[in-house]
Amino acid sequence: MTTITHLECSQCGKTRPAGVAHNLCECGGPLLVRYDLEKARQNWSRDWIPDGPSSMWRYAPVLPVSKPNYIVSLGEGMTPLLHARRLGAALGAPEVWVKDEGINPTGSFKARGLSCAISMCSELGIRKLAIPSAGNAASAMAAYAAAAGMEAHIFMPRDVPQSNYIECKAFGAHVTLVDGLISDCGRIVAERKDAEGWFDVSTLKEPYRIEGKKTMGYELAEQLRWQLPDAVFYPAGGGVGLIGMWKAFEEMEALGWISSKRPKMICVQAAGCAPVVRAFEQGAERVEFWKDATTAASGLRVPKPLGDLLMLKAIRDSGGTALAVTDEEMLDAGAELGALEGIFAAPEGAACVAALHKLYDNGFLKRDERVVLYNTGAGLKYLEAYSTRFPRHAASEQDKLGGLITPR
Numbered sequence: 001m002t003t004i005t006h007l008e009c010s011q012c013g014k015t016r017p018a019g020v021a022h023n024l025c026e027c028g029g030p031l032l033v034r035y036d037l038e039k040a041r042q043n044w045s046r047d048w049i050p051d052g053p054s055s056m057w058r059y060a061p062v063l064p065v066s067k068p069n070y071i072v073s074l075g076e077g078m079t080p081l082l083h084a085r086r087l088g089a090a091l092g093a094p095e096v097w098v099k100d101e102g103i104n105p106t107g108s109f110k111a112r113g114l115s116c117a118i119s120m121c122s123e124l125g126i127r128k129l130a131i132p133s134a135g136n137a138a139s140a141m142a143a144y145a146a147a148a149g150m151e152a153h154i155f156m157p158r159d160v161p162q163s164n165y166i167e168c169k170a171f172g173a174h175v176t177l178v179d180g181l182i183s184d185c186g187r188i189v190a191e192r193k194d195a196e197g198w199f200d201v202s203t204l205k206e207p208y209r210i211e212g213k214k215t216m217g218y219e220l221a222e223q224l225r226w227q228l229p230d231a232v233f234y235p236a237g238g239g240v241g242l243i244g245m246w247k248a249f250e251e252m253e254a255l256g257w258i259s260s261k262r263p264k265m266i267c268v269q270a271a272g273c274a275p276v277v278r279a280f281e282q283g284a285e286r287v288e289f290w291k292d293a294t295t296a297a298s299g300l301r302v303p304k305p306l307g308d309l310l311m312l313k314a315i316r317d318s319g320g321t322a323l324a325v326t327d328e329e330m331l332d333a334g335a336e337l338g339a340l341e342g343i344f345a346a347p348e349g350a351a352c353v354a355a356l357h358k359l360y361d362n363g364f365l366k367r368d369e370r371v372v373l374y375n376t377g378a379g380l381k382y383l384e385a386y387s388t389r390f391p392r393h394a395a396s397e398q399d400k401l402g403g404l405i406t407p408r
């Protein structure tokens with residue numbers, strides 16, 4: 001099982017013991033989990049991984065949970081890495097790949113982070129949880145809390161996709177719809193958690209979600225036979241997936257599994273909420289709050305990500321870049337990916353396809369480079385957004401209830 005040793009502040013370096021509940025460091029920095037990678041290197045081989053479970057828990061030695069019986073799993077991870085041959089042919093680029101995270105439980109990569117976080121809550125005896133969410137993290141938390149028999153309190157924007165609201169209710173969570181963004185939801189959780197006895201599962205304030213998300217990086221290496229690609233496209237809201245993968249690459253190098261070669265990390269955001277792109281272009285270390293954030297890619301509506309420092313550092317250290325695409329470009333790209341590859345992507349994932357076009361056109365990427373696009377969620381979760389692209393008009397009110405074969 002785990003080789004966890006301690007937690008370390010990503011800003012001031014102060015360390016904390018494993019085995020107790022943590023949120024942020026008192027300096028405000030997110031905590032990162034550290035492992036005895038030397039011990040793991042001696043006692044574990046990458047060749048044994050395929051014999052492990054067919055889920056992200058095959059990387060248990062570099063995950064924080066101490067005993068298998070604490071693991072709360074719905075089969076998250078081990079998502080397919082698909083060779084997008086027809087999209088690649090249309091772009092004149094033979095090495096375009098899509099890691100399809102829409103296959104995860106609750107239809108997004110958020111399942112990885114929440115499986116890990118809820119497993120740690122189970123280990124630490126925490127029973128009441130609260131989360132501010134842009135939508136998909138809420139669905140995932142509600143599902144894992146239900147599976148673990150824990151109480152889930154969800155705060156999300158009133159205009160989240162229907163799927164997120166309905167999933168949370170179906171999983172038996174207490175749902176509050178907030179007139180505002182994830183930042184407003186986060187404030188409400190912070191204000192109420194002590195009085196209510198809730199553990200705050202906000203992304204990066206809780207240190208274990210990132211550990212689940214980092215398995216996207218481990219899997220990528222495993223699926224590409226331990227040769228990382230030339231570029232990784234990731235649609236960043238909070239940026240935790242990107243930070244997590246960067247951490248995974250560092251760990252795998254320490255384990256002796258990969259070389260020091262890193263992919264260019266490409267951060268894709270929505271034109272209506274692009275604080276990381278703006279900071280990247282200005283050469284800033286931190287982002288400034290993005291006012292009036294708006295985009296159909298609800299997961300990208302994060303006006304001030306807590307992990308900005310780590311994210312910007314990873315993008316720069318990797319020789320990558322950050323760019324924004326409009327909602328129209330993402331939905332068009334979603335339709336293109338769907339028609340060419342049979343992958344129905346969330347607008348966030350589709351944004352990566354739109355960004356790929358731009359980086360070929362401006363020469364940032366060469367067409368023979370191997371690129372991996374993360375489709376972070378299922379298009380099926382975003383029917384309101386896609387119905388603007390594919391409108392369907394009911395002939396009468398009655399038709400909305402069904403067609404010829406449905407009883408009226």
Ligand SMILES: Cc1ncc(COP(=O)(O)O)c(C=O)c1O
Nearest residue numbers: 136237238239240241299376377
């Ligand atoms: C489908 C989807 N993609 C991407 C993101 C952004 O995730 P991260 O916090 O890792 O940047 C979200 C977050 O809600 C999401 O739901």
Ligand SMILES: [Zn+2]
Nearest residue numbers: 009012025027
């Ligand atoms: Zn600190």
